[in-house]
Amino acid sequence: GIILLGFRLNLEKLAAAGVKTILVAAIGVTGTIILTxxxxxxxxxxxxxxILSACGCGICGAAAVMGVSPQIETDNEERKRENEVLAVAVVCVMGTVFTLVEIGIKPLLGLTDPQFGIVAGGSLHEIAHAVAAGGAFGEASLDNALIMKLSRVLLLAPVALIVGYWYQHRLIVESEEEHTKEPKKLPIPWFLGGFILTSVLGTFLPFSPAFLGALVQAAYIFLGMAMAALGVSVNFKVIFKRGGAVFGAAVISSTCLLAFMIIMSKIFF
Structure with missing residues (x-):
């Protein structure tokens, strides 16, 4: 779904957005991870x-949780899997709630549709959430939501590398045996390559608007299926049992991120 959605993004508009989009994304991601x-x-x-919940809230939801998790050394793999599921559940619930909240309060914020797209892409957790909120207010809003959101997704690899180095360094300090451990493989969100390729094709090849429209509609269908699947993975019993702390932290950090993106959109976009 994300790959097909690349046909919706015009790279000329991405170039026009400039370096400020990446800088705002980097500040938002860093601040959200640290605060959460x-x-x-x-x-x-x-x-x-x-740390799993923080990365999920800061970068791109479930994909970030599963991308960062392999970088974390642990002796209890079963507990780690449980933490993965819990972190995914928290960020998916938070992203869905904030999607509805942002769409609802948009008329109260005094934002133009393109500015709201920046807010949606910069504050919502899953790509599907950003698409849902941005797409609710037209093409300009959706384009900006995609640009802003993908600027955050691009930070997954460097964040995973930093987290992996941090955990390995801590373990080395705790035990000399950790010197023999090999570094984990850096996770790469390969779907971004497909997204960029389809963006290039959609921008520079003379496809008919009807054909591009059909591909984008297919992308929406697949992303809707993905959101439904994420909903199936949510286990509220686990959240109520062990997730109260991270859920509360996610509420506060997500609210702060939303406020930050509203301010940034008004100042720079």
Missing amino acids: YWLSRKFGAEDELA
Whole structure:
């Protein structure tokens, strides 16, 4: 679905957005990860769950959780899998709630449709959430939501690398045996390659508007299926049992991120 959605993004518009989009994304991602992690630990969440939830809220939801998780060394794989599921559940629920909230409060924010697209792409967790919110207010809003959201997704690889180095360094300090461990493979969101390719094709090849429209509609169908699948993965019993700390942290950090993106959209876009 994300690959097909590339036909919707015009790279000439992306170039026009400039470096400011990447800079705003980098500040938002960094601040959200640090704040979510710090609050989660303050509220009593275990370290591994806190960093997974923080990356999910800061970057791109479930994809970020599953991308960062292999970089974390642990002796309890079963507990790690449980933390993955819990982190995915938290970010998916938060992203869905904030999608509805942002669409609802848009008339109160005094934002133009393109500015709202920046807010949606910069504050919502899943790509599907950003598409849903941005697409609710027209093409300009959707284009900006995609540009802003994908600027955050591009930060997945460097963040995973930093997290992996941080955890390996901590383990080396704790035990000399960790010197023999090989570094984990850096996760690469390969779907971004397909998205960029379809963006290039859609921008520079003379496809008919009807054909491009059909491909984009197919993308919406696939992304809708993906959101439904994410909903199936949510286990509220686990959230109520162990997820209170990270859920509370995610509420606060997501609200702060939304406020930050509203301010940034008004100043720079």
